[in-house]
Amino acid sequence: MEYLDFELPIKELQDQLEKCQIIGEESEVDVTQTCKKIEKKLLETKKDIYKNLTAWQRVQMSRHPERPYTLDYIKALCGDSFLELHGDRNVKDDKAMIGGLGKIGDQSYMFIGQQKGFNTKTRQYRNFGMSNPEGYRKALRLMKSAEKFGIPVVTLIDTPGAYPGLEAEERGQGEAIARNILEMTRLKVPIITIIIGEGASGGALGIGVGNKVLMLENTWYSVISPESCSSILWRSWEYKEQAAEALKLTSPDMKRLKLIDEIIKEPLGGAHTDRKVTFLAVKNAIEKNYEALKNLSPKDLVNQRMEKYLEMGVYKG
Known part of the structure; x- marks a missing residue:
């Protein structure tokens, strides 16, 4: 270990x-x-x-090399029922963004999430969990398919950000993320979003608009990583710990600021120390939140989601 x-x-x-x-x-x-x-x-x-734990230590925990990734959660939750779907029907299949149909009990879900690798070869194959525009367009295609058949969507976020390469910009990285945010606000099925590791920038927001947004205890969610924030403000990564504190990116910070709905408790020592307990906690959270959403009409689901995000950052004197 x-x-x-x-x-x-x-x-x-x-x-x-x-x-x-x-x-x-x-x-x-x-x-x-x-x-x-x-x-x-x-x-x-x-x-x-x-x-x-300090904010920076929680960031370190979220990046622990033994921490479970998206496919680990999906396989634990769905077993053999998971059917992965590929391609955006435009450019290619983005290996950093995975998605498909799976069942928890008798209920079908459309699972979508970023996938990191567990060694050098798979990290390169998965592009370190950084999606290209075709990844976000694949995600949107799967969400639209789920909407067509009335299947709830579960997104699992774990990314250091969207891929910042020249090719990604040429293919419309910003437009792809913006389109997903727009379409997710008006999707007519329940959306449950869970941050299972890193939730960085637009890369996370591209699949992060949900009726219920949950965070595992030792994860982070922010517009920028502490290292990048430090390099911009201080021209050095040396102040990353100070940046992490200032960004208020931990799950308790997010809950206090009413930017998320729930914190999923992890085993003592982090999600990787007892995967079975972690998977069970995530499964229970998905089922509980789906129960709270399943009887809402499509119109009410959209209204609830819109109101949730419109209230963010609003303070009444």
């Missing part, structure tokens, strides 16, 4: 516990009490570290 810088005290205690257990197995010395003391200290250390 990989540990982040601020998790090193946990690693040290974990190593001590493993050594203690090995000594107990390989000798006749009773180390039960010693192991229990280390376990107790380990739990206390974990609680102390994870309950006091």
Whole structure:
């Protein structure tokens, strides 16, 4: 298991516990009490570290290499029922944006989300989760198909941003994202959006307009990454921690500012430490929120979504 810088005290205690257990197995010395003391200290250390995470540490948690990605969630939620759909019917199939039909229980959903890779080869294949315009147009095509058949949409956001390359700009990156935002505001089926990792800039907003917007506990959602913010304001990445605090990008910040509806709690140590618990929490959140939306008429769904976003940033004296 990989540990982040601020998790090193946990690693040290974990190593001590493993050594203690090995000594107990390989000798006749009773180390039960010693192991229990280390376990107790380990739990206390974990609680102390994870309950006091800074904004930058949450950003680091959202990028943990062992954290589950979009396809991990979809496979866990839908099993063999997931049918991936490809292509935007215009340019090509964007591997950074995946989507398709899947079932949770007896209810069908259209799942759409950015997919990152788990090693060098797959990261290149998935373009590091950064979609081109054809990815957003594929997403819109799938949303429109879902609307046609009355199927609710679930979007899973995990991207460092839309791809900023020359080819993407030539093919209309800004227009593709803007079109998705417009079309999602008036889609006549329930939309549930979940930030499962990084939620950066227009790359996230391109599939981020929903009736219900949820965030996993150790994720972030912002117009810009802390590093990019730091490089613009201070001409250096050295101030990324200060930028993260100022951006108010964590899930508690988003909830307090009423920009999201719900925070999905993660296991102690992050989503990657107990994937089954994380997947179950996401499944329950989807089912609960769909129950709250399924009886609304298409007109009410659109009105609720429009009102939700029109109220953002409005303060009454």
